[in-house]
Amino acid sequence: MVVSTLDDVIVALRAAGCVFAEDEAALLLDATAGDPARLDDLVTRRVAGTPLEYLLGWVEFRGMRVRVRPGVFVPRQRTAFLVERGLAGVPEGSRRACVVDLCCGCGALGLAAATELDARGCEVELVAADIDPIAVACARENLTPIAAPVFRGDLFDALPGDLRGRIDMLLANTPYVPSARVADLPPEARDHEPLVALDGGADGLDVFRRVAEGAAEWLAPGGTVLVETGTGQVDTACAVLVEYGLTPRVEHSEEHYATVVLGTRATESR
Structure with a gap:
């Protein structure tokens, strides 16, 4: 050519x-x-068929250029809505917030949330984690400039123990494509992105269930976990959150073609 x-x-x-x-x-x-x-x-x-973002070396996410590399999940533009809902849950005037980007991929969600909270004058303690070594290396490139550590491991096992019970905003961009539907994904995703970032198990919610279970223990009182799902998964996802003692809420965005399920830990009584 x-x-x-x-x-x-x-x-x-x-x-x-x-x-x-x-x-x-x-x-x-x-x-x-x-x-x-x-x-x-x-x-x-x-x-x-190589994803454009791999060729450019970056993806634009909430107005920022975030580095990506071959083998890393490319954050979708619809996932900006997940960050938006997370930010909306931090009251204006808040001085501090503990944010965790779980299943972080390239770290785009945590980077966007921390950058925007910092612009509000809110001091952010950001931690990110992923099980994939390529993702961890990429996220470190993006998050080291803001002094945010990135850990490798399986969900909450990767996090420092002192975060337990302190997380205000838990962003978890978990895989939610049912295993039987992975083959139907566009070739850009199916042939280039890591399967672990796409395949959510039989009903697409295997990883979500594990995140919901851990969130009940790791969230601060009043803290919220936010996860993107398909519209047909909402009822099951909400039931899972209730099972683990979290108060569910569902947000839809027609602009972003996105659905976010939120689970909030109860505020402890005084």
Whole structure:
């Protein structure tokens, strides 16, 4: 494949089925900075199905460029709604907040939440964790500049013990695709992203159940866990939260095509 102009790239991407061919073409030209050989290579790889974000080395998330690398789950734009709902739960004027980004991937959710809370004048204690070593390395690149540690391990097992009972906002972008539906995912996800970040088990909620169980112990009184789900999973997810003593709430966003299930730990009586 030989491409040299914006129009050439647009035509190639359209032929490959890229819905936002014009936007992607502009980004690829900008990334290659006048290097025709590199442009040709990136376009060839994009046409073959490599996610655009892997080629660029970053994804835009809530107005920030967050580093990504091959083998790391690419945060979806709809997941910005999960962060939005988390931020809405921190009262204006709050001076401190403990935030955990569990199943953090590249760390985009925690980075966005911490950055926006800091802009409000709220001091954030942010910790992130993931079971995948590639994700942990990528998240460290993104979170080290804000002095947020990233740990590797299985859900709460990865977290420092002193966080138990202190987490105000628990962001958990758990996998929620039922195992039988993974094969139906777009090739960009199915063929390039880690299965552990996609496959949620028989009904898609296996990891969610484990997060809900742990959240009941790790959240601060009044703290909230937020998880993205499919619309057909809401009733089951809410029942799980109730089972573990958390008060459920469901938020939908038509703008983001997103559904978030929240579970709040009761405030301890005085």
